[in-house]
Amino acid sequence: MKQQDQHIHIAIKELQTYKAPSEVWDKIATELDAEQPLIKAIDEYKEQKLVAPDFFDKIIDQEAPKAKVRSLSIAWVGSIAAGLALLLGVYFMFDSSTEGSGQETITVETYTETTQYLPEMMTAVVEQMSTEDEVMGFIKSHCQQVALTCNTPQFQGLFDLYIELDESKTELLDVMETNQGQQELAGYLIRVEKEKDEVGKQLIQMIIG
Amino acid sequence: MSYKQDPAELELVNNCLQYDRQSQKKLYDKYKDAMYTILCRMLNNEEDAADALQEAFIQVFKGLSGYKGISSLGAWIKTIVIRTALARRKNQLQFDEIDERSQKIEPIHWDSNLTGDYLDKAIRGLSNGYRSIFLMIEVEGYTHKETAEMLGISEGTSKSQLFHAKKALQKQLKEVMYG
Numbered sequence: 001m002k003q004q005d006q007h008i009h010i011a012i013k014e015l016q017t018y019k020a021p022s023e024v025w026d027k028i029a030t031e032l033d034a035e036q037p038l039i040k041a042i043d044e045y046k047e048q049k050l051v052a053p054d055f056f057d058k059i060i061d062q063e064a065p066k067a068k069v070r071s072l073s074i075a076w077v078g079s080i081a082a083g084l085a086l087l088l089g090v091y092f093m094f095d096s097s098t099e100g101s102g103q104e105t106i107t108v109e110t111y112t113e114t115t116q117y118l119p120e121m122m123t124a125v126v127e128q129m130s131t132e133d134e135v136m137g138f139i140k141s142h143c144q145q146v147a148l149t150c151n152t153p154q155f156q157g158l159f160d161l162y163i164e165l166d167e168s169k170t171e172l173l174d175v176m177e178t179n180q181g182q183q184e185l186a187g188y189l190i191r192v193e194k195e196k197d198e199v200g201k202q203l204i205q206m207i208i209g
Numbered sequence: 210m211s212y213k214q215d216p217a218e219l220e221l222v223n224n225c226l227q228y229d230r231q232s233q234k235k236l237y238d239k240y241k242d243a244m245y246t247i248l249c250r251m252l253n254n255e256e257d258a259a260d261a262l263q264e265a266f267i268q269v270f271k272g273l274s275g276y277k278g279i280s281s282l283g284a285w286i287k288t289i290v291i292r293t294a295l296a297r298r299k300n301q302l303q304f305d306e307i308d309e310r311s312q313k314i315e316p317i318h319w320d321s322n323l324t325g326d327y328l329d330k331a332i333r334g335l336s337n338g339y340r341s342i343f344l345m346i347e348v349e350g351y352t353h354k355e356t357a358e359m360l361g362i363s364e365g366t367s368k369s370q371l372f373h374a375k376k377a378l379q380k381q382l383k384e385v386m387y388g
Contacts, residue, residue, distance in 0.1 A: 008328070012348055015328060015332075018242065018249045023259075024266075043226070
């Protein structure tokens with residue numbers, strides 16, 4: 001049986017070979033010239049470490065309690081600053097030994113300074129945001145009238161989170177535009193948008209009480 | 210067991226990855242005839258083979274960053290070339306799912322006057338399916354497992370199809386050799 005097999009194996013080795021036509025390389029080179037930028041971009045894209053998973057982790061890790069902690073930390077800083085300002089005001093009031101009516105004036109002045117600083121920053125951000133953003137439109141039109149709510153640390157924390165989510169959304173859309181067909185990124189985008197909507201609702205809820 | 214990479218070949222691959230056209234041409238020249246031969250045999254048509262060669266090498270250069278050096282570069286290119294050929298005959302490749310255990314596979318007695326020239330003519334007379342399976346296993350040395358995976362059939366079917374391909378080849382050889 002082995003001898004029988006040998007006949008076919010010898011014949012296989014004797015099979016005709018072919019020479020590739022010379023024009024094939026020219027066609028390959030032409031196609032490569034046309035596709036080289038895409039091939040290069042795809043290679044770079046494959047090596048690219050997408051930032052999306054990292055910052056997505058950050059977003060999904062921001063569960064409700066964590067978001068509160070974040071807001072609270074801003075609340076603490078704001079409260080400490082206000083407290084210090086108040087103490088300084090009281091100190092200067094007693095130190096100067098002027099009339100008792102000054103206490104109220106200094107306290108009001110200190111409070112006014114703190115409350116006016118934050119809305120200015122918010123206003124600048126609101127102005128930069130898309131006019132199509134309904135939440136921003138609502139904040140813009142209502143915060144000028146209901147300044148006290150908008151200046152609370154809780155509101156500021158949520159507002160910062162809203163801006164951060166909006167930036168993440170823009171960043172994701174840019175990445176998706178560059179690298180089309182990324183199903184994974186579409187999933188991230190949906191979650192970012194949901195989170196942003198949720199924060200937006202909370203902001204509006206705080207304004208309307 | 211991983212393949213021990215040839216440093217010169219590795220350098221050639223790296224240069225190709227830098228889109229160096231001369232290196233791409235060098236790589237093409239190194240493998241073009243061997244790959245064209247496979248395509249001519251598989252497709253049974255030199256014009257189709259030339260088109261498939263172009264298509265396969267474009268895929269090679271596009272996918273070169275995916276070559277991890279697990280096998281030789283030639284083996285990696287050959288797989289792309291064979292897959293290209295199979296894709297071109299996809300609609301003409303039909304295999305009945307017959308497990309080799311359900312039928313008796315007897316040894317085939319080959320004529321002692323068999324030559325490469327006769328074999329070449331006989332292979333040309335085979336159907337696309339039989340020709341592909343015979344060439345992949347007996348000529349190119351793929352295992353039944355590898356062949357089955359590339360053809361999308363079971364290993365058992367690959368074995369039974371090879372048996373039938375050899376029987377058909379024997380019949381063709383009789384006609385070619387003795388009219």
